[in-house]
Structures are given as C-alpha cells and as structure tokens.
Amino acid sequence: MKVLVPVKRVIDYNVKVRVKPDQTGVDLANVKMSMNPFDEIAVEEAVRLKEKGVATEVVVVSIGVQQCQETIRTALAIGADRGILILTDVDADPLAVAKLLKAVIAEESPNLVIMGKQSIDGDNNAVGQMLAALLDWPQATFASKLEVTGDKASVTREIDGGLQTLEVALPAIVTADLRLNEPRYASLPNIMKAKKKEIASKTPADYGVDLASALKVLKVTEPPKRGGGIKVDSAAALVAKLKEVGAL
Amino acid sequence: MADLVIADHNNTALGDGTAKTVAAAQKLSSDIDILVAGENAGAVAEAAAKLEGVRKVLLAESPALGHLLAEAITDCVVALAPGYDAILIPATSAGKNYAPRIAAKLDVNQITDIIDVVSNDTFVRPIYAGNALETVQSSDAKKVITVRPTAFKPVGEGGSATVEKIAAGAADAHEAKWVSDEVVKSDRPELAGAKIVVSGGRALGSAEEFHKVIEPLADKLGAAVGASRAAVDAGYAPNDYQVGQTGKVVAPGLYIAVGISGAIQHLAGMKDSKVIVAINKDPDAPIFQVADFGLVGDYKTLVPDLMAALG
Numbered sequence A: 001m002k003v004l005v006p007v008k009r010v011i012d013y014n015v016k017v018r019v020k021p022d023q024t025g026v027d028l029a030n031v032k033m034s035m036n037p038f039d040e041i042a043v044e045e046a047v048r049l050k051e052k053g054v055a056t057e058v059v060v061v062s063i064g065v066q067q068c069q070e071t072i073r074t075a076l077a078i079g080a081d082r083g084i085l086i087l088t089d090v091d092a093d094p095l096a097v098a099k100l101l102k103a104v105i106a107e108e109s110p111n112l113v114i115m116g117k118q119s120i121d122g123d124n125n126a127v128g129q130m131l132a133a134l135l136d137w138p139q140a141t142f143a144s145k146l147e148v149t150g151d152k153a154s155v156t157r158e159i160d161g162g163l164q165t166l167e168v169a170l171p172a173i174v175t176a177d178l179r180l181n182e183p184r185y186a187s188l189p190n191i192m193k194a195k196k197k198e199i200a201s202k203t204p205a206d207y208g209v210d211l212a213s214a215l216k217v218l219k220v221t222e223p224p225k226r227g228g229g230i231k232v233d234s235a236a237a238l239v240a241k242l243k244e245v246g247a248l
Numbered sequence B: 001m002a003d004l005v006i007a008d009h010n011n012t013a014l015g016d017g018t019a020k021t022v023a024a025a026q027k028l029s030s031d032i033d034i035l036v037a038g039e040n041a042g043a044v045a046e047a048a049a050k051l052e053g054v055r056k057v058l059l060a061e062s063p064a065l066g067h068l069l070a071e072a073i074t075d076c077v078v079a080l081a082p083g084y085d086a087i088l089i090p091a092t093s094a095g096k097n098y099a100p101r102i103a104a105k106l107d108v109n110q111i112t113d114i115i116d117v118v119s120n121d122t123f124v125r126p127i128y129a130g131n132a133l134e135t136v137q138s139s140d141a142k143k144v145i146t147v148r149p150t151a152f153k154p155v156g157e158g159g160s161a162t163v164e165k166i167a168a169g170a171a172d173a174h175e176a177k178w179v180s181d182e183v184v185k186s187d188r189p190e191l192a193g194a195k196i197v198v199s200g201g202r203a204l205g206s207a208e209e210f211h212k213v214i215e216p217l218a219d220k221l222g223a224a225v226g227a228s229r230a231a232v233d234a235g236y237a238p239n240d241y242q243v244g245q246t247g248k249v250v251a252p253g254l255y256i257a258v259g260i261s262g263a264i265q266h267l268a269g270m271k272d273s274k275v276i277v278a279i280n281k282d283p284d285a286p287i288f289q290v291a292d293f294g295l296v297g298d299y300k301t302l303v304p305d306l307m308a309a310l311g
C-alpha cells in the first residue's frame, strides 16, 4: 500500500508573525520556516504505518519555492521514502493545491492520502476536503486515531462535543489533528540517509494545472490590539473589579 | 439572488452559530434560506424558522445527514446550489469538515472563517492564528463562505418562515460509513456560545485536579469549561474543550484562564473575549499581556479564594 503525504513549508509556529508596513502580507524575510506541524503529524502517521508493515511506500509532495526541498528532506528523515517538489513562486490557493495534488495522485495512485488538517499560515483547513471532493473519495478529517485493515480504514475524529468514528473504504483522504500522534525527532543517521533519498523536481505545468486564483488579497493588516490590563492583588479585589466593569 | 445558510445543529437543537451566520448572510442578500440537513431534525427546522429575516427553511433528512457526513451534506447542498449566489456555513467542526468539499464540487474556492463583510465580494478573515487579518476579494460567481460565529451578533427570534421538506439525495457510494459517536454530555453551557468561560491549562496537572478546581468554579459562575491544548493532550480535559487556533474560538463576556501561559495558538481562540482574567504564578506569562485583570500566584490558593469571594 502506498501512502501520499503532502507537506507545506510555513513560518515556524513559535515565530511571532509581523505584518508588512505596506500591508501586502506578512514579513517572511529572515524568519524561521518549518514544516507545518499538522503535516509533520501526517508524515509520522504514514511512517508508523510503514513500520507496522501496513504501508509499503511513503511519498511526500511539497508545492512551493526551492527551499521546500528542506521540508521534504525533513519528512524523508522521519522515514518517508521519496519526495516530489512542485516548484512555483505562486502562493497557490487551496483549490489550486487540491487540483495539483489530484494530478499527482493520478500519476502515483496512492491507496491513502494522510495530510495535515490545516496549515498554520492561511488557516484554511480546506485542501484535504477539496481533494476528496475532486477525486470523489471519502474523507475522514481531524483524525485522532487511524487504523488500516485491508482496504478499509477506521478513523476516530474530533468533532463538536466529542469523538466520531468512521469507516472509509480506501482510497481515502485522512486529515490529521493534533492528537493523532507525537512526531519523533529524526535521528542523525536518518537525517544522513534522507540526503540520499530521491526528490523529483516538477512544475505545475507538468501536471497541466493553472494556479491563477479567484481570490485576490487586497490587504493584510494588524488585528486590533487589546489595551493592557492591570494586576490585582487578591481574589476579592478581582471580584470587585469584575462587578465594576459589569462582567459579573 | 438568494443566500443559503447551512444550519449548525445536533439533530435536536439548533446551534447558536446559525443565527450568527444568518446575520452575516444578511449583509449579502435579503433573501435567506436555511438548510437543516439531519435526521429526525424537525425541531431544529422549527427553531430555524423562528429566526428573523429567514425566507424559508429546507429540511433534508437521512441517516447519513443525521451523522453530518460530509459526502451526504455535499450532495444535498450541490443539488440546491443553482438557486443561490452564496452558501454560508458556520465555522464549527462540522462546518469546517463539509464546507470545502462543497466548494470544490462547485469548482470555487472557499472564503474561510470570515469576521467581516466589506462588500458582496470582499471579506475580512484572520490568518496566522489571528496575528494578521486578510481582506480578500473573490471573483467566483458562487461563493462558499465559512463564518466565524463569534464575529457576528445573532439575529433575533421573531420570524415565522415556512419549513419545506426536500429530498435528501441517495446514499453516495463513496461515502464514509458512520460507526459511532462518543459525545460528552454536559449540563453546562455550550463552550462556543457561552457568556462566561473558565479554562484550565497544563498547571492543573491531572484530570482529577481539573475536575476539582476548574469545574466547581465554572459551575459557580454558570460558565462553560475550556482548556488549553496542553491540558487536552495530557488527558485532563476532553478534546472538544480545546480553545485556540485549532480548537474552538470563543468570545464570551468573561474568560478566566487558570494556569495557562498564553501561547499564540491559545490566544487565537479567546483574545476577542470582552473581559479576560488570568490566574498564573508566573508574572511574566504572556497571558497577562491580553488579560484585563491578572492575579499572580498559585491557583491552588487563588481559585479557592475566588470561590469564597464570589460568595
């Protein structure tokens, strides 16, 4: 069974993002970039399936600038087998990404796609569901548990109010939530091994996909800041303050 | 033309995201229909019909819809789509699950988690965990929009729309199969719409301590209970308590954070609360930068003190 995992290069989750003064976006210059944390969880899950003998090959794909190669290498160091880099300077929108991934899937024919539920830059939480729609595959999003048996997967998902378990026939799309697993730290030998693994270089044109977007970003601005508050010295003083401002 | 709002519900009650999404839809059109897709969801449809400014309520029922399966809801909505300019969906876990599937089936992008409507085609939405706001214009003829409920005031309940039953659509061969739900039952208010929220973090240290400290304080205040990711990951609180970038977004009148450091991912889910209180033993914890009132010290003494001060 082949598993495909799309991975995105994003601003590291620990970095405080800054909006550019000209309001064209956020400042990416000299900012630490990493693999989207949810994608790391997806890669880890795919590698665990391989270690259990359920998956035979884990292929990762990243769409973006040349440096996405580093993101792919990180996935290869966790244990993925090979990578595909689709080079573009365009910050592709979720629908375009889903269309590109559909074309990759037509070539690769994976039985399962595991991907992060959302990327922490655009916060769209959309590509997995869109990809499932374009392929007419079942979807199991926000997964906190995945079990694959034969041509079926049982997926426990985080929903409003608790958990839901679904069974999906493969091929299917599963999107990873935070509690699916805790990704490992790649070992030094595995980081060395990853350097030798193959990364194919492609372009959107190779897949016949146009990345033009119907969504135009007019501006990016800072959210309103909260005024600084005060420290109170006792619980009684707190209750008095809360009553004063009408919060109680 | 008209807008379609997809109701947020659990087959028995209408979620408050619906009235807030209707409010967002009213900024685009005055002809608003609501789709209730569920099973045995007549009472939900009746509640939706009472919302102000609603033209009619469409009720589609089947077992798959009752489990809110994305494949089934998508089929149902795509069949209705020709009659609407915009489809608006509350950004709840359920809505986030099916909205992009609907958008892709209609070959349009999703406009995600809007907090403001600038014009018919232009919207404001948070990105980067709310650390930036993006104003985005869509040239798609049909718009699929998810709405952040906390950003809109709910419409009132003086309406009397008609309820019309519609076909649910046949089961989709590619549909996921529902196996089970494990829903946490609680008499407390729903987190997403609560007026007061008390949240606990990693500091609590155990599920027992979380029960013993956070829940009584919440109950005293008639509040909903929330948690940080760290508290949920460690099993102190169930997953649907998580407040934050990737959990629930809340904006209550009062938010009390106990033993939560205030990571940006947590702030993303609560910084629009009206009044924020932080109880933390570290005076430099980032949570104090957004807190209106801070109490520095050990929650083990401060929470009992607070209980006493509340009387």
Ligand SMILES: Cc1cc2nc3c(=O)[nH]c(=O)nc-3n(C[C@H](O)[C@H](O)[C@H](O)COP(=O)(O)OP(=O)(O)OC[C@H]3O[C@@H](n4cnc5c(N)ncnc54)[C@H](O)[C@@H]3O)c2cc1C
Pocket (backbone or CB within 6 Å): A013, A037, A038, A120, A178, B200, B201, B202, B203, B227, B228, B229, B230, B231, B242, B243, B244, B245, B246, B247, B248, B258, B259, B260, B261, B262, B263, B264, B265, B266, B269, B279, B280, B281, B282, B285, B297, B298, B299, B300
């Ligand atoms: C992709 C991604 C998504 C995430 N999404 C979310 C999300 O949606 N929601 C979320 O909350 N987090 C999220 N996180 C995690 C986030 O980065 C933080 O790790 C998390 O919020 C920390 O939780 P905490 O504040 O409870 O724990 P900590 O950061 O460990 O803070 C504990 C606090 O308790 C205080 N404390 C300890 N003992 C006491 C005591 N006795 N009395 C009083 N105070 C005490 C400490 O001073 C400290 O400030 C996400 C992270 C990633 C990478």
